[in-house]
Amino acid sequence: MLDTGPARDRALDFHWRVPENILSAAGIPDIADRKQDLARRSVLAAACIAADIEPGAGRWVSYSRRKAFYAGQSRYQGLPYTYDRVLAAVAELVELGLIEEVRASAGDHLTTGMQSRLRATPDLVHAYRDSPFEYETRRCRLILKDDAGDVIGYDPTRQTRRLEAELDRINAYLGQVSVTMPTGDGWEHATRVVRARNDKRGTWACVVPTPSPEVYRVFGRGRWDRHGRLYGWWQSLPKGARKDLFINGEVCVEPDFATLHPRILYAARGHALRHDPYETGVFPRSEGKLALNVALNARTMNSAAAALMDKDGWGHGWDYTRGLLKAVVKRNAPIAKDIGADRGIRCMAVDAAMAVDVLKACEKASVPCLPVHDSFIVPASKGAWMEAKMDEILVGVLGAVTRSPATIIG
Template identity: 60%
Template sequence: MIDMERRDRALDFRWCVPAELLWAAGIPDTNDKLYDQARRSIYAAACIAADEAPFGDAWWISYSRRKAFYEGQQRYQGLPYTYERVTAAVAEGVALGLLEEQRAAPGAHLAKDPRQSRFRATRDLLSSFQDSPFEYRRRPCHLVVRGDDGRPVTPPPTQALDRMTKQVGRINAYLQGSSLTLGTGDGWEHGTRTVRARSERRSRSGRPAGWATVTPEPVAEVCRIFSRSRTDKGGRLYGWWQQLPKARRKECLINGELVIEPDFSALHPTLLYAMRGHVLRHDPYVTGTYSRDDGKLALNVALNARTLHEAAACLVHNPDWGHGLDYTWGCLKAVQKRNPAIAKDIGADKGIDLMRVDSGMAIDVLSVCEKAGIPALPVHDSFMVPASQGARVEGIMDEILTRTVNKLRSYKSTTNR
């Protein structure tokens, strides 16, 4: 039986081993350029996964051996990403001693504990490309729609989808003007292709959260990701810098200037109150019985859960929670009591809709910053900007929040007539 660890990475084709270096690893030449690109991407992905963890604990890369899995995936990964090329390249790598593979049984992806086949780099592959730079390939598509299983799906072409795709393209063109320089010194470890950054957060037991490992990309780009096969669910912008711990992001430079990161306070509760025709005038996380940190985590988890039972289970199994089931239920009931106007929305799967609203707000903020000539990198409900522009960006965010809240309340008022 294959022990599929949670840390398995998904295969992507954003990096490639340079073609001229393949001979050093004893890899035979081929006239099929697309197959050549596929195997070079697979080797690069395996090396990067190994860079992000010691060899003995190297991350595996999951991939599918089902033909149906690859239908429509070229939209997101490019022409080389096909069943024939991926499976042949993995098999070749295994035969050459460059990859180690574990195959899942047919139908294992449908099991209660879903499994996919996976591979990782061997020491021979790492020794061949240990210090070589890799080629970066931009995503063919920067707007992704995922199904219920998290797998990208191909949405039907519509004018709205075309507009949103072009919108992300304009944002990425603007983001090219933001040059991000990562920090150095204590809390940072820079490798050939990856960077490790220490988090300052601590668990409830007081233990440090550890280190985050990222693979910096040569350009600042975001990918907008929707959920549940719909473009009105989710839609947040994702960039590689978001994986950096917050404390480390503040040590970076944008266009040579130190970073400040203004954010929206209690954004999702604020938006929910507006959707119900109210204005949030209190701290929604303060219950008077439980700590504010507990109230905040409980409310935000519950807003993203389909039911209160699911919210309770998520909290109990969350390493940042550290409380038993009775305490958890008490805290959930307390945040409901604290927020009667939205009590029915707590544990009712509202997070996916709120993300659609806050992603639109993020796009509005970036659009205004672009017109004002302010470099900015989005981090969901906050923005990394030069310290000298922090006050201006806070003003922009306040204006957009006010406009959004008024629009939501106005819509609620209209629908109640």
């Protein structure tokens, strides 16, 4: 069995669907309701893609049986994605023996985090083993989430229309970028997915490439000035594997904004970061880096410690973990008030805006680029140009943060 790491369920989405002309291969009857047909073809595709991710094991797809969950979801998933249609599609496909399901009990999503789930049966996998699926680009590429991390709807405003137009332009530019993944050792190509080995962990990551590169943005806390990062399928590849990509046929490099969030916070406090914020002199640098980044995204120091303790392979006790956090705070005294104070989501808003600026500069200079939050994949021949442009943007942003710190620490 292929080891793809922890077996997390794949969330049901309606971005892929089984082509209409091959439904009969699985014994699926025609129906007159066009939207219901799209719903069941999307459920079928989601189950098959999950099976491709973990062949032989049957990766599950999580979905909701709560009516409230579907409020406003059509904005993101399309009109066929409704409570009635999803449940009707699942019931029909279970009856046909093409999927199996496990239903969660009422309230499980709050108490245990469990949701209802479905997966492809061997009959479904066999029917569509080598069939390519149709891709439906995201109907809305601006995603807004609430405090709990649940997707919520929003009313269009001048700001959202500006953000949508900006994202449309970025995706038009990204659509001209050709991404080629290598074959051979460390890579496995299937009909709908590509797997890449993470040499550090010995596991495999799996991606579902879209026909051309595209990104969407996720905002948090019900606000357009929180989070806002761009996401594309290539970001799920291990960093070591991303260096093997070919961009427009050329080997690539991935320069990044080093220590970006600490730099932003130092600037907001009126300081320049001139030392390594992760090097405590007591604990390994890798642990100092992890601890500081976790703590910047935590609401309290206790929750930061708990988050570290929950990390896979952490292997340290509470005393060690709290000692590490104290050392990180001491090392970064100018921003001590920002550690364990939920600053990360504001810093993400800044780095997301920086990523947009980088992409705009790349478009203007005709440089192909794939964003990865605070790093950027470009052809090796453009590496020096990209580093210079990133430095230019960073200087401007840190200056702006120093002049208006309230956006970060207000």
